[in-house]
Amino acid sequence: MLDLPTLIIISGSISLLQFLSLGIVGIYNRTVKGIHCWAVAALLNGVAMPLISLRSFIDSALLTKLLPTSMNFAATYLFYLGAVRFRGDCRPRHWPLLALLPCYVTYAWLILQDEGLRYRPLLTSSIFVCFLAQGAWVMLKETQEALRFSSRLMGICALLIAAVFAYRAVALFVRDTPAELLDQVMPQLITFSGIILWTLAWNFGAMMLINQRQTFDNARLHAEKLRSVQELAAAENVMMELRTAQHRQQLTSDLHDGFSGITSNLAMLAFQGCSEERLMQQKELFQKIESLATEWNRELRLWMNGMERGSLYWADTLAEAKSYAQRLTAAKGISLHWRLTGQMPDTPEHCVQEIISLMRVLKEAINNLVSHSNADHAQIHVAFRDSRMAIVVKDDGHGFQTETPQSSSRGLKNMERRINELSGTLKRRNKWGTVLCITIPLPLQSNLNQLQRS
Helix, strand or coil, X not given: CCCHHHHHHHHHHHHHHHHHHHHHHHHHCCCCCCHHHHHHHXXXXXXHHHHHHHHHCCCCHHHHHHHHHHHHHHHHHHHHHHHHHHHCCCCXXXXXXXXXXXXXXXXXXXXXXXXXXXXXXXXHHHHHHHHHHHHHHHHHCCCCCCCHHHHXXXXXXXXXXXHHHHHHHHHHHHCCCCCCCCCCCHHHHHHHHHXXXXXXXXXXXXXXXXXXXXXXXXXXXXXXXXHHHHHHHHHHHHHHHHHHHHHHHHHHHHHHHHHHHHHHHHHHHHHHHHHCCCHHHHHHHHHHHHHHHHHHHHHHHHHHHHHHHCCECHHHHHHHHHHHHXXXXXXXXCEEEEEEECCCCCCCECCHHHHHHHHHHHHXXXXXXXXXXXXXXXXXXXXXXXXXXXXXXXXXXXXXXXXXXXXXXXXXXXXXXXXXXXXXXXXXXXXXXXXXXXXXXXXXXXXXXXXXXX
């Protein structure tokens, strides 16, 4: 049978190896809490054991008795603290430190006085049992399925070594003659043999816990990522539905504002032409039908080019808007001055719906000018700047009256809505004629992008 000093040295060596293994594992697993507490506890036990074995050679109550035992106390508390931090869902209790302080003070006094050999094991064992039992209770309360086996293994082993300390205290207390720590008596041999087994079980259980915690965390992170991907895919589907709905609404609005008005006018003029018998009036009606058909053709061509290429040129759209304005104002006898300033972008604009919507606003302004202003002269000024575009429509008519026609009011609301969708501003002034000032930020922002940001 091995003697006690040998068992103590073996126990200290195993504790130092445990410190190295836990320290290395802790460096590469920083997200797992509690490892550093267990590593320091192993270091304290590894240093304390050789100091205890020096009692055969050095008679120092402070160096070989009080100091190593205090280090063992601290190691046992760190085991409990590491268990709490590893769990992460509970907080450490500090009342045992205060409750056991009288035991530690009494033990220290007895050591320094070299008295009470029979009572020392009772005092030390009460401290060891308290912290070991608390650590075991924390580990046994683990509810996660992936960690349950290894945590219960450590908890049961902690309870067993606590039972060994309790057995040692009682066995030494009831002996006829008190025994020193290094005496070859059965309670001391069982205690240090149990400490060796406990150190091995503690290290094995800790490694299992760390490995299972990493596996559990990786599985949880994978599940969270998968859930995030699914939520992102669902959000993208919702966004796509919103984009489709917005596309449909915008397309419906554009078709209604453009083609619906033209076809209604064509139908009305065709009906008038069928009932008109005078040649001159028929000729005027046919000219109007021809003008509307031409306008419809240009509008349709603009739409088709934009949809087919996925882009439009500012030059093409503004040329079409200028032709439209000149044709309507000339038919009404209004002198039009069209002016273009600034550097017009020569690259294609990919926000097709947005640029068409802007042209709708400009055409609505031209229609209001022709239909309601009674003006003799009109000006349309299109200006390009570095980060914005401005359109000013001005006439010398009588301006909007107090009671604005319902169709004109509806047209103004549609214009404001479209400009707001383009993040622009629309200002109107009714004094000495009418002035409409439209400002749009450049480059144009797609409505889809605005929806995605919102």
